[in-house]
Amino acid sequence: MSTVEAIPLFTPGRSRLDDAIAPDPAMAADSQRAVALDQLANLWRAGDLQHDDPSASCRPTGFAALDAELPGGGWPTGQLIELLVATPGVGELGLLVPALAGIAQQRRSCVWVLPPERAGNEAVPYPPALANAGIDLARSLFVRPAVARETLWALEQALRATHLGAVIGWMATGTPDGDFRALRRLQLLAGRSRALVFVLRDMSCAPAPSPAALRLQLGATDGCLQVALLKRRGRPLLKPIALQVQPRHWRDARIETLPAAPRRAAAGAAPADDAPAAAPSALSPMTSSPAGRRWSLASIFSH
Amino acid sequence: MLWLAICLPALPLQLAERALVRAGPLVIVEGPPQRPVVTCCNPQASAAGIEPGQKLAAAQALAGHLLALERDPARERAALHELCCWAYQFSPHIAPFGDEQSSGVILETGASRRLFGGHDALHRRIARELHRLGYRASFGYAATPRAAQLIGLARLRGRDEQADAPDASSLKAALAPLPLAWLGWEAGTVATLQSLGLEKVGDVLRLPRDAFARRFGTLLLDELDRALGRQADPQPPFTPPERFEAGLELPADLADAAQLLQPARSLLRALQGFLRGRGAGATELLFQAHHSPRRAVPAPPTPIVLKLAAPERSAERFAALLGERLARVRLPQPATALALRVERLLPFAPAHPSLLPPSADDPSPAPATGWLQLAETLHARLGSERVFQLLAVDDHRPEYAYRSAPIAIDADEATTRGEASPAAAQRPLLLLPVPQPLPGDAAAPRYRGRLTLVAGPERIESGWWDLGDARRRSVHRDYFVARNPPGQTLWIYRDLAAPHGWYLHGFFA
Numbered sequence: 001m002s003t004v005e006a007i008p009l010f011t012p013g014r015s016r017l018d019d020a021i022a023p024d025p026a027m028a029a030d031s032q033r034a035v036a037l038d039q040l041a042n043l044w045r046a047g048d049l050q051h052d053d054p055s056a057s058c059r060p061t062g063f064a065a066l067d068a069e070l071p072g073g074g075w076p077t078g079q080l081i082e083l084l085v086a087t088p089g090v091g092e093l094g095l096l097v098p099a100l101a102g103i104a105q106q107r108r109s110c111v112w113v114l115p116p117e118r119a120g121n122e123a124v125p126y127p128p129a130l131a132n133a134g135i136d137l138a139r140s141l142f143v144r145p146a147v148a149r150e151t152l153w154a155l156e157q158a159l160r161a162t163h164l165g166a167v168i169g170w171m172a173t174g175t176p177d178g179d180f181r182a183l184r185r186l187q188l189l190a191g192r193s194r195a196l197v198f199v200l201r202d203m204s205c206a207p208a209p210s211p212a213a214l215r216l217q218l219g220a221t222d223g224c225l226q227v228a229l230l231k232r233r234g235r236p237l238l239k240p241i242a243l244q245v246q247p248r249h250w251r252d253a254r255i256e257t258l259p260a261a262p263r264r265a266a267a268g269a270a271p272a273d274d275a276p277a278a279a280p281s282a283l284s285p286m287t288s289s290p291a292g293r294r295w296s297l298a299s300i301f302s303h
Numbered sequence: 304m305l306w307l308a309i310c311l312p313a314l315p316l317q318l319a320e321r322a323l324v325r326a327g328p329l330v331i332v333e334g335p336p337q338r339p340v341v342t343c344c345n346p347q348a349s350a351a352g353i354e355p356g357q358k359l360a361a362a363q364a365l366a367g368h369l370l371a372l373e374r375d376p377a378r379e380r381a382a383l384h385e386l387c388c389w390a391y392q393f394s395p396h397i398a399p400f401g402d403e404q405s406s407g408v409i410l411e412t413g414a415s416r417r418l419f420g421g422h423d424a425l426h427r428r429i430a431r432e433l434h435r436l437g438y439r440a441s442f443g444y445a446a447t448p449r450a451a452q453l454i455g456l457a458r459l460r461g462r463d464e465q466a467d468a469p470d471a472s473s474l475k476a477a478l479a480p481l482p483l484a485w486l487g488w489e490a491g492t493v494a495t496l497q498s499l500g501l502e503k504v505g506d507v508l509r510l511p512r513d514a515f516a517r518r519f520g521t522l523l524l525d526e527l528d529r530a531l532g533r534q535a536d537p538q539p540p541f542t543p544p545e546r547f548e549a550g551l552e553l554p555a556d557l558a559d560a561a562q563l564l565q566p567a568r569s570l571l572r573a574l575q576g577f578l579r580g581r582g583a584g585a586t587e588l589l590f591q592a593h594h595s596p597r598r599a600v601p602a603p604p605t606p607i608v609l610k611l612a613a614p615e616r617s618a619e620r621f622a623a624l625l626g627e628r629l630a631r632v633r634l635p636q637p638a639t640a641l642a643l644r645v646e647r648l649l650p651f652a653p654a655h656p657s658l659l660p661p662s663a664d665d666p667s668p669a670p671a672t673g674w675l676q677l678a679e680t681l682h683a684r685l686g687s688e689r690v691f692q693l694l695a696v697d698d699h700r701p702e703y704a705y706r707s708a709p710i711a712i713d714a715d716e717a718t719t720r721g722e723a724s725p726a727a728a729q730r731p732l733l734l735l736p737v738p739q740p741l742p743g744d745a746a747a748p749r750y751r752g753r754l755t756l757v758a759g760p761e762r763i764e765s766g767w768w769d770l771g772d773a774r775r776r777s778v779h780r781d782y783f784v785a786r787n788p789p790g791q792t793l794w795i796y797r798d799l800a801a802p803h804g805w806y807l808h809g810f811f812a
Contacts, residue, residue: 087751089791089810093732109674121737123810127695127705129730137693141674141710143681144689157680162673220790223757246792246811247729247758250784255756 059196062098063243070214071233075099077194080187082212084230086203088123090220094245095227096198100166101134103196108165109139111158115170116145139165148172152182159189159197166196173201176208184211206230223251305413305422305469308443309390309433310405310455313343315374318382320345321437321551321569328366332359333374342374381550383408389436389573391543391580393419393429398448398538402487405456407440409448409538432576437569446471448538449530450478456485471532478530479505486526492519547577547585547645556595556637560607560629563592563641568622570643575618584614584651588621592638602636612679612710614649620676627684678710699765700778701808702736729758729784731794731809738806741795748795748805752788759783764799784811 037043058074060067067073075081085092103110115122122144127137143154151171158167173179183199190197199212206217215231219240228240244251311317315331328348332339339359351366363369383399386408390397396411412425419425426442433440443455444467454477457465468477481504483493501507507515508527516524529536549570557563567590578584590607609628615621681690691707698704743749759782766777779799786792794809 087789087791088733089793089812090789091792091812093812097732111677121735121739123733123735124705125693126701126731126734126809127693129732129734130693131695132730133732137695139674140692141678141681142691142693142707143685144691145685146689150685154681154685157677161677164673164677220792223786223792250757250786250792253757255759255783 057194059099059102061095062102063095065241065243066095066227069229069232069237069241075196076213077196078191079197079213080183080190080211081196081198081214082183082210082216083198083200084203084206084215084217085200086219090218091225091243091245092200092218093125095218095225095243096168097130097133097135099196100168103165104134104136104139106165107136107139108163108195109141110135110166110168111154111161111164112140112142113151113154113158113167113169114142114144116148116151116172148174152186155186155199156189159186159193159195161193164193164195166198168198168200170200173205179205180209180211187211187213304411304446305416306409306445306448306451307412307426307429308400308407308409308445308448308451308455309386309429310407310441310443310452310459311438312405312441312459314379314382314401314406315372316343316345317438318378319372328353328369330359330362330369330371331374332371339371339373341371379406385549385573386436386438387541388543388547388580389432389576390429391541392576393425393580395541396538397541400452404485404487405459407452407455409451412444432572435569435572443467444469445477446474447530447532448536449526450474450532453478453481453485453530457481460485474531475505475508479503479508483507488523492523543577543581545648547574547643547648549573550640550642552640553638556639558634558637560592560632560634561626563590563607563638564622564626564629566641567625567643568618570641571618571621571625574621574643574645575616578616578648578651581648582651583648584616585645585647586611586614586649587645587647588625589644589646590625591642591644592634593640593642594634594636595639598636604642605632605634605638607632609683612675612682614651616651624679624683627680630684631686675710682710699763701730701734701763702738703766703775705734729811732812734794734809735807738796738808741805741807743805745797745803745805748785750785750787750793750795750807751791754785754787754793754795756783756785757792760797762799763796780806782808 058070058072058076060074061070070076083092083095100110112125114124125142130140131137143158145151145154148171151169155167155169155171158164158169171179171182174182186197186199203217210231212231213233215229217228217230217240219226219228223246224242225245226240226242229237313331316329319329319331328351329345330341330348330353331343333342334340341353341357341359341362342355344353344355344362348362348366348369353362353365353369359371363371379401383401383406387397387399390408390410394410394412394415398409400407400409412422416422416425419428430442441455441458443451443453443458443465445451445454446468450468454465454467466473466477468474482502483496483504486493486504496507501510508531512524525534528534551566551570553566574585574588588609590609591604592607593604594602607625607628609621609625611624678690687709690710692710693705694708696704696706741748741750741754743753748754761782762780763782764777764779766775769775769777780796781799782794782796784792785795792811793807794811795805795807798804798806
């Protein structure tokens, strides 16, 4: 919206005196319109990001740079938030952990729907790390479904529960149509609850359309988490935000030389793995001739 | 005192009809196996001309596809007992009755009227719940039990204009028009009275008492006095059993476990009535699906156990959980009968609703019911090994520093479990239960690219006391934080034992 421009000193056909007595009607109407529109309270401008929607409350993410770019100033509750990750371990959970700690402080519960079991050695959220981050393990429920269909069912059931704080789910990639329908259903259910709903999916789903209100694409370079907002309510974000999710001192650290393999591992490993009956054999050299055997001080103290 | 008599017409027929779905002529037979005699017949059979008292052979000649079931007095007694347990939620004074005329249950509702919102509300409620259980019945209200029975019997026999007798003064007027045959006296006595010209109860009541007593005995006179309220009529007290047992025969052999939900609902409603009467809740329900005993190799009954975290007594909640549970059940053979047993009753306290409306972001403790019900639903469908809580355990070895535990009922009480010491260093948010060996040589481990070490080493050596234990091992490791070209941050370690291999243990997600 352009502001009121300065009236030129010389208007062809009109003099300043004429303007003072009778201003140009078109120009005056423009300026009046601009002033009137500015005074409207509920006018939405395309460049605006913060529009006050009193029905949706937002929880701060814990990262100021991200809060500034999210509509509402934080994670929106009651809406589906989709996180697209190429590889696990870039910092996707570290991004969510401050908001989950806030939920734990409000004594609300959270439900984790883990990826379906495939090989048997699936990664598990590590309780000491969760407890360190401030998440209340007593109010957290973990679900490990067997197939993808059970994942969706468990997410639906969790969204129907009352007084829930957050739901975090890992969704496998299926057909684009099926995924869209499933996400739409989750979006509708999320609208009825006041919980934070996070769904983590693979990066390959980025080009497919999704009904989620907020879509983030996560990547990592040089120890910084790069968050690109694929979709949000407002103007699109052009360049990704860099967030420091992991400790800062890891960012530029390098360890070039490894400590050498400890020497005691050669002699010390044996008593740890063998049966205790083998331990006394290390003492037997004391009875045999000392010249036939060389043993170091370490081997005496290894058992 | 106001007594209600619930009269069930032709109880054997009703029990058979609960179990059958086909509509055809049906008779109940009784008597020696050489000469079975029809005792009850349903409307289709009556339309074909069958009457009680006929021989079975004659009945089969009259109707083509006749289904004849044997009468089972033990089942009828069990059904009446279940009905008494169900009725215990309305009143503590219950007694079953059963004679040739009708069978049913009498209960004293005068004291319960106020609790249930008045006489009409209580009557509607009893009628509705009895209908949901699957029974047809007539009701009679009177000031004495025997009079209530007779009034109910009158309504059963089609006398819709029969009036109730709520107070003692109206008893005589209510009972007067009833025929003598319905009193259940000996046939000879009734015949004598009829030959004297006395047809109705009112006629007998007008006779002089001492002459009647001399002629027919004091027992009959006492019975009439008890019916009219002139003498006390104490009923034997009913003590509800300590455990609940109920059974239902299925209409057709059900091969799909999910179809068991519908018959299970009527069993659950009976259980709900029983639990309401006892003021208790149940946490463990044992369903058993019985299979046909006529097979060559009869299969044992299939158990279906429903476990809840907190005591519950609502039939809808049980049915919802059972529906989820049945999705996982496979029947080896088609089921012919379903039985429900509840062994333990636990004290039940329904949640108190708050007077104040809940505010949006309430910092006060959240009600645990929603979360608990979610846990129970997930548990019923997915099984106990897939729904769990994680607790931190005080151990330096990372793979043993946590354990999964079943759901804690009370979240506040669970915070005292699982003490954990705060880790000095950063720990990854995702851990692999079994460390994965990394390819690459000792100097340059690789995981989707060459790894660069970023932090470490952290030496963890612990668990020497687990020597010789196959499942738990002692740990001698140097832990590092590494980064790889795709951008993942990994928690890897080098084993200090003889093969100094590199292993991946976690992701700093």
